[in-house]
Amino acid sequence: MSNKRPLLRQAAAALALALSCCAIGGAHAAATITIVNTNAPNIGFNDPTPVQPVGGNSGRTLGAQRLIAFQQAADIWGRTITSPVPVRVAASFEPLPCDADGAVLGSAGALEVFADFPNAPKANTWYPGALASKLARTDLATPGEAHIRARFNSRLGLFPDCMPGSGFYLGLDRKAGDQIDLVAVLLHELAHGLGFQNFTDEGTGEFFLGIPSIWDYFLVDIRNNKAWINMKDDERRRSAIGGATLSWNGERVYKVTAQVLAAQPNLMVSGMAAGKAGGSHDVGEASFGPQLGQNAVAGELMPVVDQANGSGLACTPLSPANALAVRGNIALVDRGACPFVTKARIVQNAGARGMVVMENTSDPVSPLGGTDPAVRIPAVRIDKATGQQLKSVMARRSRTSSGVTASLGLDPNKLAGTDLVRRIRMYSPEEYSPGSSVSHYSVDTKPNQLMEPAINTDLLHDVIPPHDLTYPLLQDIGW
Numbered sequence: 001m002s003n004k005r006p007l008l009r010q011a012a013a014a015l016a017l018a019l020s021c022c023a024i025g026g027a028h029a030a031a032t033i034t035i036v037n038t039n040a041p042n043i044g045f046n047d048p049t050p051v052q053p054v055g056g057n058s059g060r061t062l063g064a065q066r067l068i069a070f071q072q073a074a075d076i077w078g079r080t081i082t083s084p085v086p087v088r089v090a091a092s093f094e095p096l097p098c099d100a101d102g103a104v105l106g107s108a109g110a111l112e113v114f115a116d117f118p119n120a121p122k123a124n125t126w127y128p129g130a131l132a133s134k135l136a137r138t139d140l141a142t143p144g145e146a147h148i149r150a151r152f153n154s155r156l157g158l159f160p161d162c163m164p165g166s167g168f169y170l171g172l173d174r175k176a177g178d179q180i181d182l183v184a185v186l187l188h189e190l191a192h193g194l195g196f197q198n199f200t201d202e203g204t205g206e207f208f209l210g211i212p213s214i215w216d217y218f219l220v221d222i223r224n225n226k227a228w229i230n231m232k233d234d235e236r237r238r239s240a241i242g243g244a245t246l247s248w249n250g251e252r253v254y255k256v257t258a259q260v261l262a263a264q265p266n267l268m269v270s271g272m273a274a275g276k277a278g279g280s281h282d283v284g285e286a287s288f289g290p291q292l293g294q295n296a297v298a299g300e301l302m303p304v305v306d307q308a309n310g311s312g313l314a315c316t317p318l319s320p321a322n323a324l325a326v327r328g329n330i331a332l333v334d335r336g337a338c339p340f341v342t343k344a345r346i347v348q349n350a351g352a353r354g355m356v357v358m359e360n361t362s363d364p365v366s367p368l369g370g371t372d373p374a375v376r377i378p379a380v381r382i383d384k385a386t387g388q389q390l391k392s393v394m395a396r397r398s399r400t401s402s403g404v405t406a407s408l409g410l411d412p413n414k415l416a417g418t419d420l421v422r423r424i425r426m427y428s429p430e431e432y433s434p435g436s437s438v439s440h441y442s443v444d445t446k447p448n449q450l451m452e453p454a455i456n457t458d459l460l461h462d463v464i465p466p467h468d469l470t471y472p473l474l475q476d477i478g479w
Contacts, residue, residue, distance in 0.1 A: 031077070031078050031081045031083040031086070033078045033086070036088055036091065036146050037091065038091065039093060039094075044092050047062040047066070049061060051065055054171045055171015055175055056171060056173050057171050057172050066168075066182070068172075069172065069183050069186060070091060072172050072183050073183050076461060077190050077191075080463055080471055081194065081471075081479050082134070082479075083130070085138065087194070088141070088147050089108075089147070089149075089190065089193065090149050091151075091152070092150075093153070093154035094151055094152075094153075095154055095155050096155070098155060099162070099163075101163070102163065103156055103162055105153055105156065105185045105455060107151050108148060108149065108150035108190065109128075109148070109149060110129050110197070111147060111148065112140075112141060112147070113208070117136045119135050119136050120135060121135065122214065124211055124212075125211065125212055126199045126208060126211055126212065126213040127195070127214055128193070128194065128199075129147040129148075130148060131194065131479060134478075148193030149193070150189050150190070152182075152186075156168055156180070168181075168185070169181050169182060174459075178371075183461055184455055184459045184461060188451060188455065191450065191451060192439065195479065196439065196451055196474060197215070197439045198216065198439050200215070200228070202237070202240040202438045205231070205236030205238075205239075212229050215477065218250045219239075220247050220423070221235075221239045221242065221245055222244075222420075240428055241429065241437070243362075243428065243430055244428070245425075246427075246438065247426065248423060248425075248426055248441075248473060250476030251476065252475040253473050253476055254422070256469065257422055259465045260447075260467065260468065261418065261445060261446060261469075262410075263414065263415065264416045264417075265282075265283050265285040265292045265410055265411075266281060266409065266410065266411040267386075267406060267407070268406070268407040269301070269390070272403045273397070273402060274405070276389065277392075277393045277404070282365050282414075283365060283380035283381060283408075284368060285378075285379075285446065286344070286368035286370070286375075286378070286380065286381075287369055288341050288372050289376065289377055289379050290376065290378050292408055294410055297378050297407070299329040299330045299354065300403075300406070302326050302330070302331060302394075302397070302400075303331075303332040303391060303397075303402075305322065306318070307334075311334040312333050312334055313336055314331070314342075314347055315337045315342060315343065315346065317346060317350075318346060318349075321399065323350040323351065325399060325400060326351065328353060329352060329353060330353060330406040331350075331352040331354070332356045332358060332390060333358070334387075335360045336360055340357060341372035341375055343355065343357065343379075344372070344375045345374060352377060353377060354377050354379065354380075355377060355378075355380075356380055356387075356408075357380070357382070358382055358384065358386075358391075359384045361430070362430050363383075363429055364442075365382065365383050366381065366443045366444060367443065368380070378408050380408060416446035417441065417449075424445070424469060426440065426441060427439075427440040427442055427453050433453070447467070449468055449470070450463060450468050450470050
């Protein structure tokens with residue numbers, strides 16, 4: 001007999017908008033994914049607003065185009081996974097939290113979880129409904145229930161208080177431009193519903209109803225190499241907010257990671273005055289300007305100082321002294337007060353060869369977002385501790401020299417977004433983020449992955465290697 005109970009809270013992964021604004025499965029992979037439209041007449045998927053066809057989407061109403069985009073995402077997943085049981089997705093467009101600068105794009109998760117069902121690979125372990133049904137080879141869902149519940153933001157870009165001008169792009173051709181690619185969002189949320197999510201409460205570390213989820217077997221804290229399944233509640237709680245210290249220890253993902261992820265961008269610090277700051281430092285690369293390559297961009301590191309407290313925001317044209325300091329060198333600036341692209345233009349105009357942005361929180365390194373074709377120098381972000389160390393060793397610099405050399409390039413011995421043994425890291429920010437922490441890949445993967453906690457503009461509607469690591473993780477848990 002199966003041990004099942006509907007989730008007391010829907011384990012849905014919310015996306016906070018952060019625009020960087022080997023065949024898998026074999027030829028016989030196939031599953032049927034059925035979309036159950038739960039919208040009332042004239043709203044959501046039934047919105048009769050006339051629209052023109054766009055990017056291969058032939059729908060003539062807003063609702064029809066939304067449904068066609070959803071079917072596109074469902075077909076991609078249907079060609080990738082295998083299951084004898086059709087997967088039902090209860091879906092709707094409805095108002096979700098948003099403001100003028102950011103929005104929840106969508107949320108999705110399993111409606112029910114099951115343990116100790118026929119053919120369950122692990123006893124006393126929760127599996128999401130769609131996966132449990134596949135493994136049991138029979139539909140375990142409560143009669144009349146879907147396996148997945150998915151919601152998407154109906155107000156996005158259509159109202160002045162919900163990211164005006166940044167609505168969903170409904171085309172199927174990956175040419176979203178400044179809009180948000182709905183198919184990519186749909187692929188992301190369907191993956192959550194299929195099982196790319198944890199049912200353990202990351203905020204408390206408590207197993208759901210005292211039973212671990214299959215996810216807990218693969219989460220490993222890098223600091224002690226201990227799996228979540230073997231931790232106590234408080235250990236799991238602290239592990240979820242450990243910074244860049246949580247990895248996925250699944251064989252399927254590990255085997256193909258090197259096929260998908262690129263070398264880690266880094267800042268190499270050297271020179272007579274480098275002291276303890278010398279060596280390689282991980283960085284978050286900018287979405288604007290030239291991408292880092294094997295031919296590093298190097299120069300003396302020189303801090304911009306334009307604030308009374310000794311920091312440098314570089315939000316207005318540099319003074320003659322600051323311009324002289326950064327000319328032909330790498331400029332170190334502080335985060336805050338203006339967009340990253342503004343800082344980059346300012347130091348570029350002053351003659352800098354590159355820019356390093358120092359984080360102002362204790363969060364792990366993450367990429368620099370923004371778009372500006374006028375930026376022609378590379379830019380990266382470093383964490384707060386590294387920035388403070390660099391400022392300390394440069395305290396006795398001259399007006400034109402620090403004695404600290406900065407080289408912006410790639411570390412060929414490390415893959416972007418992985419730990420020291422090349423396991424992909426999971427998203428575990430210093431401050432717990434409900435719906436995002438733990439159930440996503442780290443934000444510093446390169447190239448960007450579908451299952452990061454935010455949708456990036458360069459996704460390819462792919463869920464398999466050599467472009468993406470979403471399906472290998474689902475294979476690890478049983479797909």
